[in-house]
Amino acid sequence: xxxxxxxxxxxxxxxxxxxxxxxxxxxxxxxxxxxxxxxxxxxxxxxxxxxxxxxxxxxxxxxxxxxxxxxxxxxxxxxxxxxxxxxxxxxxxxxxxxxxxxxxxxxxxxxxxxxxxxxxxxxxxxxxxxxxxxxxxxxxxxxxxxxxxxxxxxxxxxxxxxxxxxxxxxxxxxxxxxxxxxxxxxxxxxxxxxxxxxxxxxxxxxxxxxxxxxxxxxxxxxxxxxxxxxxxxxxxxxxxxxxxxxxxxxx
Amino acid sequence: xxxxxxxxxxxxxxxxxxxxxxxxxxxxxxxxxxxxxxxxxxxxxxxxxxxxxxxxxxxxxxxxxxxxxxxxxxxxxxxxxxxxxxxxxxxxxxxxxxxxxxxxxxxxxxxxxxxxxxxxxxxxxxxxxxxxxxxxxxxxxxxxxxxxxxxxxxxxxxxxxxxxxxxxxxxxxxxxxxxxxxxxxxxxxxxxxxxxxxxxxxxxxxxxxxxxxxxxxxxxxxxxxxxxxxxxxxxxxxxxxxxxxxxxxxxxxxxxxxxxxxxxxxxxxxxxxxxxxxxxxxxxxxxxxxxxxxxxxxxxxxxxxxxxxxxxx
Numbered sequence: 360x361x362x363x364x365x366x367x368x369x370x371x372x373x374x375x376x377x378x379x380x381x382x383x384x385x386x387x388x389x390x391x392x393x394x395x396x397x398x399x400x401x402x403x404x405x406x407x408x409x410x411x412x413x414x415x416x417x418x419x420x421x422x423x424x425x426x427x428x429x430x431x432x433x434x435x436x437x438x439x440x441x442x443x444x445x446x447x448x449x450x451x452x453x454x455x456x457x458x459x460x461x462x463x464x465x466x467x468x469x470x471x472x473x474x475x476x477x478x479x480x481x482x483x484x485x486x487x488x489x490x491x492x493x494x495x496x497x498x499x500x501x502x503x504x505x506x507x508x509x510x511x512x513x514x515x516x517x518x519x520x521x522x523x524x525x526x527x528x529x530x531x532x533x534x535x536x537x538x539x540x541x542x543x544x545x546x547x548x549x550x551x552x553x554x555x556x557x558x559x560x561x562x563x564x565x566x567x568x569x570x571x572x573x574x575x576x577x578x579x580x581x582x583x584x585x586x587x588x589x590x591x592x593x594x595x596x597x598x599x600x601x602x603x604x605x606x607x608x609x610x
Numbered sequence: 611x612x613x614x615x616x617x618x619x620x621x622x623x624x625x626x627x628x629x630x631x632x633x634x635x636x637x638x639x640x641x642x643x644x645x646x647x648x649x650x651x652x653x654x655x656x657x658x659x660x661x662x663x664x665x666x667x668x669x670x671x672x673x674x675x676x677x678x679x680x681x682x683x684x685x686x687x688x689x690x691x692x693x694x695x696x697x698x699x700x701x702x703x704x705x706x707x708x709x710x711x712x713x714x715x716x717x718x719x720x721x722x723x724x725x726x727x728x729x730x731x732x733x734x735x736x737x738x739x740x741x742x743x744x745x746x747x748x749x750x751x752x753x754x755x756x757x758x759x760x761x762x763x764x765x766x767x768x769x770x771x772x773x774x775x776x777x778x779x780x781x782x783x784x785x786x787x788x789x790x791x792x793x794x795x796x797x798x799x800x801x802x803x804x805x806x807x808x809x810x811x812x813x814x815x816x817x818x819x820x821x822x823x824x825x826x827x828x829x830x831x832x833x834x835x836x837x838x839x840x841x842x843x844x845x846x847x848x849x850x851x852x853x854x855x856x857x858x859x860x861x862x863x864x865x866x867x868x869x870x871x872x873x874x875x876x877x878x879x880x881x882x883x884x885x886x887x888x889x890x891x892x893x894x895x896x897x898x899x900x901x902x903x904x905x906x907x908x909x910x911x912x913x914x915x916x917x918x919x920x921x922x923x
Contacts, residue, residue, distance in 0.1 A: 409818050433821025440815050447811035450868050457812060461821040467804025511820070 361406060361515065362549070366415030368401055368570075373403045376570045385514075387562035388541045390578070391550045395590050397567040399550045400441065401515050406436035419515055430492070433461035437511040439504055441520040441550075442548075445492050451503045455479055458510030459492045461479045477512035481536055483529075497524035505533060505594055509540070516540060518549045522556065534560045554595075554606045558582050566590050582606065611870055619877045625886040626653075632893045643772055650790065651781040655842045656699050656856070656880030658793045660839035663853030664860060664869065664876045666726075668811045669831050673861065674916050676811060676853040678865060679840045683848035684751035685721045689714060690770045691755040691762070693825040699766030711785045714844040715792070722836035727829070739853035775816055776847040776902035778888055789845045796837040797877075811867060812914065849902060849908025856880040 361383040366370035366482045368376040376398045383389050391399045393439070404410045406417055408424045417424045419436055436473075437458075442535040445454070455478050459471040479488055482502045492500055501524045509515060519538075523532045534556055537547045551557050557564055557578060566574040568590055574581045587606060626707070629652075630645050663676050693713070694702050725747060759767055809822045810831075817824050843849075860876035887901045 410816055429818065429823050430821035433819065437813075438819045444814075445812060447867050453867060454812075457816070458808060459807055459822060460805075465808070507817075552660060 360420065361546075362415045362416075362418045363402070363406070366405060366412065366417060368398070368405060368413050369409070375571060376405075376546070378584060379570075379572060381572050381575060383546070383565070385420070385546050386541065386544055386565060388537055388547045388549065388560055389563040389565060390557035390561035391565050391567060392550065392554055392557055392590070393567035393573070398570040400519050400568050402548060402567070403438065403519050403548065406434060407517050408432065409438065409440065430461060430464075431513070435513050436515040436517065436598060437508045437513040438510045439516040439519065439521060441523055445504075446499070449492050450489050451484055451492060451495070451506075452479065454492055454503050455484070455506045455510050457517070458507040458512075461511060474510050474512060478506040481539075482506040483532070498526060498529060498546070501525060502529060502533070503537075509536070513545070515546045515548070518547070520550050520552060522551065530556070547607065554582065554587060554608070558597075558604050560605065579604075611623070612864065612866065615871065615875055615912055618882065622878050622882045624887065625882055625889060627884050628893075629889040631705070632889060633840060635855060643799065647783045647786050648781050650887065651783075651786050651845060652778065653881045654786070654790055654793050654884075654886045655778075655846050657797060657877035658838040658842040658848065659853045660856045660860065660876030660878075660880035662835045662842075662875045663857040663906060664872050665803075665831050666835050666853075667806050667857055669828055670867070671811070673682060673858065673879075674913070675744075676851075676857070677726065678848065678850045678853060679836060681725060681748035681751060682718075682722060682839060682843070683850050684748040684755075685725065686718060686843050687770075687774050688751040688755040688758075689717055689721070690773050690868045691758045694766050694770050695758045695762050699763065699769045703869060707782050707784050708788065710842050711782075711788065718840035718843060719836045722840055723833060724834065726832050728897065763837045773847060774851075775908075776845060778848045778884065778901045779845060779892075779897070785845060789841050792864040793838060794836050796841070798836070799830070799834045800873060803827065803834070806875065807869040808867060813874075847902075850906055851913055852880070852883075852902075852905050853909075854916075855905065855909035855912050856883065858916065890905045 363379055363381040363383075366376060368380040379402060391403070393399055401410065405412055406419070406424065407440055408429065412425050419432070420439075422432065422435065424432060424436075429582060451534075452475065456467065456471075456475050458478065459467055459474055463471050479485055484503060487495065488502070492503060495503065501521065505518065505521050508518065516537075522531060525533060527554060537549065538560055541547050549561075551561075561578045564576065564578045565572060566581055566586065572589055574586055582597065582604065584595055584597045587597070587608075591608075593608065598605050598607055626649060628718050629649055630642060634641050667673050667675060693710075697705070703744050728743070759770065762770075806822050806827050810818050810824070810827060812820075814824050817827075834868050856876050856879050859879050860872055863879065864871050864875045866872065883905065884901070887904060891897060891901055
């Protein structure tokens with residue numbers, strides 16, 4: 360379980376997060392939704408110690424993220440931020456291979472190579488495996504980065520808008536991979552822009568607005584027309600089509 | 611071990627043999643006793659500058675920046691002028707070489723840590739701010755040394771000038787042992803950092819997510835770079851574009867992201883350029899050219915090419 364207690368965060372004079380107290384349950388897919396600027400990405404960065412914690416406390420399965428040695432944490436928790444550039448010029452295989460670094464510290468063994476091959480297969484990257492990352496499209500690079508995070512094999516996987524740049528088929532395939540991951544007992548926390556993906560694939564939803572948690576609970580409870588309309592300040596209707604719920608917010 | 615690394619090593623061995631063996635006359639033992647320490651110095655400086663530049667470019671996340679371009683050579687110039695100003699030309703010229711080396715290397719290392727630490731220490735590395743800061747620091751150091759130079763005797767200024775350019779022809783032999791010891795220590799640290807540097811090359815967020823202590827590794831790498839660059843600068847003087855040239859050649863030749871390959875390649879290529887260049891100049895051209903001028907010319911051209919050819923980041 361990820362326990363977040365009394366977390367507040369400022370960037371200069373701007374208050375990004377205030378009084379966040381939240382439990383993200385172990386196992387399943389938890390979606391973070393909310394309007395732009397709600398603080399979803401910042402919260403994720405704080406949980407993954409990418410930003411120093413200014414106030415409050417965050418523990419992952421009892422490990423304090425501020426105190427646990429960063430290399431030990433990397434075997435339990437991985438994060439992929441949105442729009443992270445890649446400074447280095449690498450092949451897709453080498454990039455995915457970096458996901459194993461926390462386990463082998465530079466000396467990959469057979470188990471690491473198997474995990475890399477699995478990740479490449481899981482994300483349809485075989486035809487691209489020997490291409491350099493700077494020759495890929497945005498969506499292909501995004502898949503390679505998610506595959507790297509997958510290969511890290513951590514109990515907790517945090518993804519910040521992983522569907523960016525992905526076409527319909529790959530977005531869906533990615534969400535299905537995340538479900539597979541959750542099915543093996545791992546915990547996936549994902550920031551989603553499109554609430555329909557949350558409706559289709561998430562077990563839990565955390566709705567955030569203005570740096571606070573607005574609602575949290577099982578997906579079916581949080582994703583109601585009234586809640587979403589208030590969350591986004593824009594009319595949203597929920598509808599059942601073919602036994603699945605959809606948020607109608609366009610048109 | 612990649613085949614290309616072996617080829618480069620073989621070429622370097624050949625160049626070393628040529629440097630030691632070509633044009634030997636009279637007592638070979640005596641000639642070799644003169645040439646061997648100079649060869650050692652060239653190899654040492656090459657390894658130090660090559661590794662330091664590869665490391666620096668990795669942690670800066672940019673293949674155009676080098677410690678020198680970030681104002682390091684201007685700092686060296688300021689230090690030279692400052693020394694002559696404080697101690698007088700006679701004082702500097704008669705100072706024990708070991709003492710002068712220790713003073714220079716120590717001050718340079720402190721200065722380098724301050725300079726690069728300020729430039730790279732921030733949590734977000736903003737490249738444009740960094741380049742601008744480097745340039746501003748460079749101008750500041752140059753203006754300061756220009757100011758101090760106006761206050762010292764013109765004859766004394768000649769001593770400053772003499773030591774402000776790289777001198778591969780006359781390496782102070784008495785300093786090689788201590789410089790070798792310091793450089794080898796720093797190179798050992800660099801070698802230990804090789805896997806972490808691979809991860810650092812991905813950028814800060816990925817490095818943290820993969821469990822590399824970013825800040826600690828950054829500082830350790832900076833200290834190593836400062837040591838390598840300071841020792842080699844104190845030994846032969848500043849070389850502005852040499853590191854850039856060597857690092858670009860290493861990346862081009864190896865096409866590999868692993869520092870376990872890149873750093874040895876850069877070290878060997880740097881040694882090859884220095885030893886082969888010096889051999890050609892000494893044995894074939896009869897000392898009519900200065901190696902540092904040629905290297906800087908080629909490196910400067912490459913710098914322009916890299917800037918003009920570089921796609922938008």
